[in-house]
Amino acid sequence: MTAVWWILTILGILFFPGIGFCISIALFDEWIDRKFYAALQDRIGPEHAGFKGILQPLADFLKLLANEDIEPEAADKWGMRFTAIIGLAIPLVALLFIPIIDTTGLLSFEGDILLLAFLTTMIALIIFLAGWFSASKLAMPGTMRAASQLLSYEIPILLAMFAVALRTQSFSLAGIVQWQLDAHRPTLFSLPMVVFFLVFLLSSQAELERSPFDIPTAETEIVGGWEVEYSGKKLGFFRLSADLQMVFSAGLAVTLFLGGPTGVEMWIPSFADWLASIEGVSGLAVVAILYYTTMFAIKTTIIVLILSAFRALMARLRIEQFLEFSWKWVIPVTLGVFAITFFYVPWTDNVVWSHWEGLFDVS
Amino acid sequence: MADKKKIKLGSPQTGCSSCIPNTFEIPLGPQHPALKEPTHFLLEVEGEIIVNATPRIGYVHRGIEKLAETKTYSANLTLVERVCGICSHIHSISLANAAEAALALEGFEVPLRAQYIRTIVAELERIHSHILWLGVAAHEIGFDTLFMLSWRDRELTMDLLEDISGNRVNYAMNEIGGSRRDMNQSQIDRMLKYMDITEERMERYKDICINENTIRMRTQDVGILLPQKAKELCACGPTARASGVAIDVRYDDPYSAYGEFRDIFNVITYDTNDVFSRVVVRIIETVEACKYIKWMLKNIPDGPIFKKAPRKVPEAQILSRTEAPRGELIHYLWSNNTNKPYRLKITTPTLSNINTVPEMMKGDYLADSTITLASIDPCFSCEDRMITIVNNDRRKPKIETWSESQLRKYSNDWHAKNKRWKK
């Protein structure tokens, strides 16, 4: 723990793989999302701020920061401010655990997948509190919808995450990425994991409150739902928080199913060896960092493209239709496939089986 | 947690006042992203289920009927076009028909080619109004792609209207005694081409709306209006036709050139009585309108498009019915042998249809309130009346009506106070 290590870690949290980089990739992904969504609808989307409108999300965010901040008389004002800041902080903290510039995240420990599961739930709870504190008649149905929607998408997400943990024998994201490197294939290419990948994307769409699951914020039904009373800086924070959540969900999907920031070295061992060898060399380490970051950005963008295509294709469901869909179809299917994974994986490869034998030996 | 004293979520219906209220009120409007114009619905909801809805109209009353009494007939044609932004041409047809019916008492006749041009523009207007409605309805249920794509295809019709009339919204095509602009052969060819494209696109949207599962989930069994109730509440236009009531002024009482192709005219009805049936009825009507336009363009007679009408309209009381895109439109004209109407009464289709909305909303989910309201294709600026509400209880409003002498006194006082209001 030298002074240099501390300085590098703090700089990392603040700038490159940390807050600054995450915010810029969030704004970039919002631009990608808006451009592609517009293209699906035969429009051109943002066009004039920067190259093809790439700075438009940043301009929107800055504009919201400059707007007047109105707080209702009956609302809990400190509660509203608190939720806006916490709502921005949670996805930022969660993003520090995603491996971006390396096969391990900036913060990493055995069991961090549990912490991430907790943080995703916290985001939904913050949304519930945000609607509750604003004390609006239109926010109240949105809040209740957000709470009931939380119950139905959280279980599939957790099941998908733990299924990957079961498959890869690791409760840390670094371990999951390492397993995929060792097995020379992404987790997605194991048979039951395809189902979990689809379920994870579907539930992410619900968690991000994007169409067709934008039920808590349905603009044409309840005027923006829980965020109706938020304006100015607080709304800007929530919008940025939504972008960060999108990057977090896409990044988590990439890490769990698509091999994280690794790329072709999965199939070319000599390239992987070379990447490992330049880890310590100061000049060439930049190459490795750039390579990993590019791979992560490409994969995240692909996931974001899938999510925005999904957003354009369907009408919004009603809340009870979504609950019915979730509890009657998604959760039973996920549970069933989880059970299959539990017994199927040890037979196909001996990974878990050998571990169990070891367990029984100890006892 | 927020201060409970300050939040008044609702009033308990029965029982002690300290109980948790079982219903609470959610206002829909006057400002609401789903409403393109201001109106107010007070929804009493129990959880997510609407138990009662009370409409309140009158936010954009503009006094057009009174203003019409001060203007000449040719100026009134442009005035009544401003009643509605979307179905503007049909208003001027209706007033022109009324005035020409009065002139017909003296043997005045409108050239047939002018009637064809009027009817073509009216049907083009129906196409663009229905496609606009399809987009709005898609937006209400959160299907923005259908919204954008349908409005892209609406541009073809808007371009045609701009080409024919010179304006995109208020066309100013009519004059008492004929039409103001003729159509040349290149315009007719272009229209035939565009109508083919529009018809093909509308067939595609019909496929999408019938096959897309999420649209069916959001529209089927929502906003039920039974045929019996539709008749009781005086529904008209596509709203009534979607409940299986086959009424269409174009077929029942043909005006302009509609009598010429009455044998190929179809009154579109559908019998599931819900929002889905309104979607289907409107889309099929658009396809039919394309066919009528193509028939008219092929059979349009040669001849003059305008016959100069006398300045003064003989004394008569005329009721002119036309079929606007939203339903039956009624202009009641009382002329008194001058160049200005003595009285002009306009009844727009939304005024008849707005009564059916509370009936449709009852028992539905809160999420369906906006698509149910949108399903009648409301146009609130058209239908606003001036009413005075005496008591403050919004749920049981007691409405005072003004007598003519009261109105005259009010008008005189207002004009005495606001002299030289123009400049």
Next chain:
Amino acid sequence: MPRPGVIVWEALRNVFSKKATIDYPFEEGVKPKYGLRGAHVLYIEECTGCRACQRVCPSLAIEMVPSELTKTKKRPVINLGQCIFCGLCEEACRYDALFLTDYIELSAFQQKEMIIYENEPPKEEISEGNEPKEEDS
């Protein structure tokens, strides 16, 4: 058979085709070649000040002001802010003095910018036969 995502192929085709949006102030907009009803142009040497346009105007957008140039010593001043572009004045003019052009970019910062032909053009220019300059509005 009802299924979700019917529109998918059409939406994906849109990604690769030319977009329907016209980036209007930066690209040229679509408008018909003739017949458009836009801002007025007044040939004051033809105008007799007969008041036909003023009488026929439904929205009272035309006002007659004293002038040295016309026969009746009156000339029209047009307020585009009140004009509804119905074209009745163009049809009412028997001397071919008043026309609607296809100039439709009429937004302005002040109300008085919308009033065109407010100032009388100098007499010399008219006698030389030059066309009166159309004001930017």
